[in-house]
Amino acid sequence: ESLEKGGFEHFMLKEIYDQPRCMADCMRGRLLLNEKRIVLSTINMHRERLMKAERFIIVACGTSWHAGLIGKQLIEQWANIPVEVEYASEFRYRNPVISPDDVVIAISQSGETADTLAAFQLAKENKAMCFGIVNVVGSSIARASDTGIYIHVGPEIGVASTKAFTGQVTVLTLFALALGHERGTISKEEYESTIEELGNIPEKIKSVLAKDEEIKDIARSLTYAENALYMGRGFNYPVALEGALKLKEISYIHAEGYPAAEMKHGPIALIDENMPVVFVATHHQLYKKIISNIEEVKARNGRIIAVVTEGDEAVKEIAEATIEVPSTLASLAPLLSAIPLQLIAYHVAVEKGLNVDQPRNLAKSVTVE
Ligand code: G6P
Numbered sequence: 484e485s486l487e488k489g490g491f492e493h494f495m496l497k498e499i500y501d502q503p504r505c506m507a508d509c510m511r512g513r514l515l516l517n518e519k520r521i522v523l524s525t526i527n528m529h530r531e532r533l534m535k536a537e538r539f540i541i542v543a544c545g546t547s548w549h550a551g552l553i554g555k556q557l558i559e560q561w562a563n564i565p566v567e568v569e570y571a572s573e574f575r576y577r578n579p580v581i582s583p584d585d586v587v588i589a590i591s592q593s594g595e596t597a598d599t600l601a602a603f604q605l606a607k608e609n610k611a612m613c614f615g616i617v618n619v620v621g622s623s624i625a626r627a628s629d630t631g632i633y634i635h636v637g638p639e640i641g642v643a644s645t646k647a648f649t650g651q652v653t654v655l656t657l658f659a660l661a662l663g664h665e666r667g668t669i670s671k672e673e674y675e676s677t678i679e680e681l682g683n684i685p686e687k688i689k690s691v692l693a694k695d696e697e698i699k700d701i702a703r704s705l706t707y708a709e710n711a712l713y714m715g716r717g718f719n720y721p722v723a724l725e726g727a728l729k730l731k732e733i734s735y736i737h738a739e740g741y742p743a744a745e746m747k748h749g750p751i752a753l754i755d756e757n758m759p760v761v762f763v764a765t766h767h768q769l770y771k772k773i774i775s776n777i778e779e780v781k782a783r784n785g786r787i788i789a790v791v792t793e794g795d796e797a798v799k800e801i802a803e804a805t806i807e808v809p810s811t812l813a814s815l816a817p818l819l820s821a822i823p824l825q826l827i828a829y830h831v832a833v834e835k836g837l838n839v840d841q842p843r844n845l846a847k848s849v850t851v852e
Pocket residue numbers: 544545546547590591592593594595596599642643644845846847848849
């Protein structure tokens with residue numbers, strides 16, 4: 484087992500560090516940097532059907548559902564097709580409206596999650612196209628798919644999903660870009676500049692990982708917290724949800740993720756000097772607005788930890804601690820800003836002496852409802 488961990492103390496840490504390589508594997512043969520284009524066999528094989536899709540419905544659970552929320556923003560922005568993101572467990576029992584022109588995308592690391600598989604079967608009964616975004620080759624969801632895209636990040640052992648999340652977001656990014664290009668709904672400049680920047684992301688993830696010692700020190704300051712809030716906006720809103728889920732899953736600290744502007748509709752009542760608030764405040768759309776959200780927390784003596792873009796000044800002045808990530812496009816921000824949040828959760832759990840790879844009551848793959 485220690486050999487499989489490749490010198491890391493836990494699978495989760497190994498998988499976090501694997502991410503630059505996993506992303507490169509996931510994009511190999513699909514992202515053609517020299518030609519500035521994306522090649523996906525699913526689009527080549529099912530062009531007509533995908534082009535006439537009137538709606539995408541993403542069904543997933545847990546971390547995969549968070550990746551779906553990012554996918555929705557990407558597909559709507561670039562391909563101009565409406566996307567709904569559903570918890571598979573709710574969708575399957577709700578008698579949802581599904582038409583034969585819908586494409587139902589199931590996102591699942593294991594490909595075995597019972598609720599996601601059942602939601603997919605419901606889509607099939609209603610003659611929608613079943614599109615799988617799966618890691619485990621030959622899994623039940625992969626087999627039930629009419630088509631799809633494997634994320635190809637290799638086996639994920641740690642119960643808390645890390646590299647599968649970045650793999651899912653990468654695949655959704657490639658798919659949304661390619662679809663937008665086919666449909667003519669993304670400009671040539673945006674298509675090509677996003678492709679170019681995608682090629683830089685693995686190196687940029689490496690530079691986030693190089694801050695691990697710094698992140699560990701910040702994580703230590705959360706060890707005795709009983710609660711935490713995670714806030715983000717735009718593409719970073721699902722990242723906040725994912726950061727909170729990671730902390731809950733392995734450190735057993737109660738954490739909630741919120742879109743930062745919703746804070747005033749509830750969570751702000753919880754803020755006092757004992758409440759750490761982790762902001763994902765990279766330099767993108769809504770940056771100015773999130774600063775005013777940070778100030779609201781500061782005014783109530785909350786503890787502020789923020790993920791910011793390199794060179795940020797404004798947040799640094801008000802936060803207790805900041806973690807810098809390299810600058811990138813807004814649409815690709817989650818691929819970088821998720822990494823420090825994974826590391827925070829990991830280090831808090833290790834500091835508390837908990838079983839990081841097998842947290843209590845959780846399973847890697849939930850094959851019963
Ligand atoms: C479990 C795992 C999570 C995972 C979720 C969905 O809860 O502990 O890490 O995100 O199932 O799993 P899937 O394999 O469908 O992505």
